[in-house]
Amino acid sequence: MNIINTTENILAHFEKFIELSEKLKSELSQRIKPIQFKKGELVLDAKHICTKSYFINKGILRTYFIKNGKEISEYFSGTDEWVNSPKSFMQREKDIYYIDAIETTEAYFINVNDLVYLFDNFPEMERYARLSMGTVFGHFMERITSIRFTSAKERYIHFQKTYSNIYHRIPLGMVASYLGITQETLSRIRAEK
Amino acid sequence: MNIINTTENILAHFEKFIELSEKLKSELSQRIKPIQFKKGELVLDAKHICTKSYFINKGILRTYFIKNGKEISEYFSGTDEWVNSPKSFMQREKDIYYIDAIETTEAYFINVNDLVYLFDNFPEMERYARLSMGTVFGHFMERITSIRFTSAKERYIHFQKTYSNIYHRIPLGMVASYLGITQETLSRIRAEK
């Protein structure tokens, strides 16, 4: 299997937003590398700056932070999604977020330096970034509304919709902290019907 | 006062993120136009597609939606911020958001078509969009955390910090819906100390 081949999925993802010239395809293929994480493995420790962005092929990564000694899940990421610690990655400074693998995960990664090179030399990469960020924006707004104005039960239902492919693979405690409720409450909600 | 002059502030804003060539400056100045809103005036009605993006020079705009007949404030925007209905503006479709002026507001605006022209012809505009969106990202993440894990009082304090310049100019009811609590609760929080 050659390099071009291993990056097929991710190139297809770019092509949802922009046209890829042969030149850019080749540059991307040279800079994007495969990586694997075992279940439970730490992908990013908050004590380090995040220098890589991961694109998931298979599996689930979780972004979380620690508050009063407890892990609070910020969000979950599945197939065809980019994962990094946004502020740390873009501004090259430490931030509060950890990333770990909820299940064994196959991903690609690109180093921030390589990404910057691509931004500097391929304007269409800037466009890709703008357009793909736009989608995430809407999700954030929906989530904010969901947290503010709905009961714990409604939030759980919203979560199931948002993560329809993967919600049943995420442990209860992690879901509870994502929803901003206690494990006990979530357990009771699940038991209801 | 010539056109270049009236767009001084907003050009300065762009220059925080990218260098502006004379050519781009001139294109921007031709496409960015001043506009005024009176206190209480509707800037965008959700029954229309949002075709303009506003950059505030002075005053406050509020983005809100209607749930069960009540206005729910999504966020407030002050000096040096862009305001539009994100999904509507970018995808040229209707969305749920209204925008109104909390106080008399001076702004600039640009039409979506003009912005697209600029994106297509000035790669640095794509970069500007990517970088300026990045900042907003962090705010969303902070807000999500603020809503999930803090009491109504803590959220109000967080709100005061986030909107330190303008929070005292926003009516109580609008703040309450922004925080996801009732007016009565917010009134009691304010009365406390």
Add this chain to the structure above:
DNA sequence: GAAAAAATTTGACATATATCAAATAATTAT
């Protein structure tokens, strides 16, 4: 496959915030 560890469920009780209703206070219009 038994033992240990971790995750989930269940129970009793506490509390922050919501709801509904009414009283003031502050703005806006005549």
Add this chain to the structure above:
DNA sequence: ATAATTATTTGATATATGTCAAATTTTTTC
């Protein structure tokens, strides 16, 4: 200025969710 409207405050009570503790179930390790 006065009336009318709108915004804010206050009070009494209800309810969803949290907290703490223990029991059970599931998963992991040896």
